[in-house]
Amino acid sequence: RTFTIAAIPADGVGTEVVAAGRAVLDALAAGSGGRFAFDWTEFPWGCGYYEKTGRMMDEDGLEALQDFDALYFGAVGWPSVPDHISLWGLRLRICQSFDQWANVRPVHFHPGITSPLRKADDTPLDWVVVRENSEGEYAGLGGRNLAGRGPGNEVALQTALFTEKGCERIMRFAFDLARGRERKKVSSVTKSNAQQYGMVLWDEVFERVAADYPDVETESVLVDAMSAKFVLHPEDLSVVVASNLNADILSDLGSALAGSLGLAASANLNPDRRFPSMFEPVHGSAPDIAGQGLANPIGAIGSAALMLEHFGLADEATRVREAIEATTASGLLTPDVGGTAKTDEIVEAILTHLA
Ligand code: NAI
Ligand code: MG
Secondary structure: OEEEEEEEEEOOHHHHHHHHHHHHHHHHHHOOOOOOEEEEEEOOOOHHHHHHHOOOOOOOHHHHHOOOOEEEEEEOOOOOOOHHHHHHHHHHHHHHHOOOOEEEEEEEOOOOOOOOOOOOOOOOOEEEEEEEOOOEEEEEEEEOOOOOOOOOOOOOEEEEEOOHHHHHHHHHHHHHHHHOOOOOEEEEEEOOOOOOOHHHHHHHHHHHHHOOOOOOEEEEEEHHHHHHHHHHOHHHOOEEEEOHHHHHHHHHHHHHHOOOHHHOEEEEEOOOOOOOEEEEEOOOOOOOOOOOOOOOOHHHHHHHHHHHHHOOOHHHHHHHHHHHHHHHHOOOOOHHHOOOOOHHHHHHHHHHHHO
16 A cells, blocks of 8 residues: 655754655665555755745645655754744644654664663663653743743743643553563653642552553652663663653653664654654754764664554564664764764665665
8 A cells, every 4th residue: 555654854964864764665665566655745844944934834734744644754943943933833733733642762772883871791771762742841831921020030931731631641552562562661750759730640640550550560760860760770661651851851861872862763653543643763953963964864764664663564664673773783883873974875775784
């Protein structure tokens, strides 16, 4: 069958890594003997579009996207546009409008890439951050200049929103994911000692949901302690479920521990499948290296593998991951992980391993 995909490369290295992911998916389809195909539509939205039109995406952009089988996203943000405008105008707008409430961010370690975590005994490390992606600290609630005070005295409020239903669905998602893994364990992350309303609700829902999964081990860890645990005892992690902000930070930490932000893949899922899901690397637009062919495409290509799984093409997803690992194991690496290879060379090598 033919899967329709909307590509939204957006800004900076987003355009470079989306092109890389497309090349890999197109090669897979070409080799599938007609079993499956990908029909791409590219959307020009992003900061350049904003500078021309005053909008990050078309007004009817969500309608234009809603019937695709999946969205493949690069990264949004450029120094010429305030980050809160670009992020809210495109990526967060899509995630929230399409109720992509589960953001899955595997922390995956690649052969041939040095991690600051690799232990002497070489314990295999592999965990996944499940991020609540629809509410929490990124609910967008609050306001500026609330007390009507003048310059120098402004008061701003930024509120986090936690709903029982929102907490419950992301936790069930995390537990279901854990059941399919070798280590059946879910670690819940909050700061409920200091944030006594929403995060205490989170803790209570976690306990209640955990009771339905007696076969899954659990723990509740405060976010500051969890950031230490990522570094000191990562072998004790399997599925880590956290609120929007906490998981955002922890997943960047996880990808850095695996060697680079450029390696990390992610899926913004609408598990109900009422709306399209969106697949994107964890990293941003990397203005410091954009346009030089230096971007590590592995995060974006790994995200394409998550998209293949979403399409029910699990064997193809495995083939892509094996091709990525064969490439890193061969020592062909981009500068962010200590090599000198260009984006294109990585893609070529992955295509060769796929063939
Ligand atoms: P960033 O992720 O763009 O860059 C952080 C560091 O990681 C930089 O040194 C960069 O060179 C490096 N890096 C990132 N991706 C890489 C790759 N594929 N290969 C090699 N090195 C890579 O984060 P930063 O600098 O905080 O943000 C830059 C812009 O991106 C901002 O406008 C920000 O708002 C936006 N952003 C967008 C995201 C998204 O669209 N999902 C996520 C994070 C940031
Ligand atoms: Mg982030």
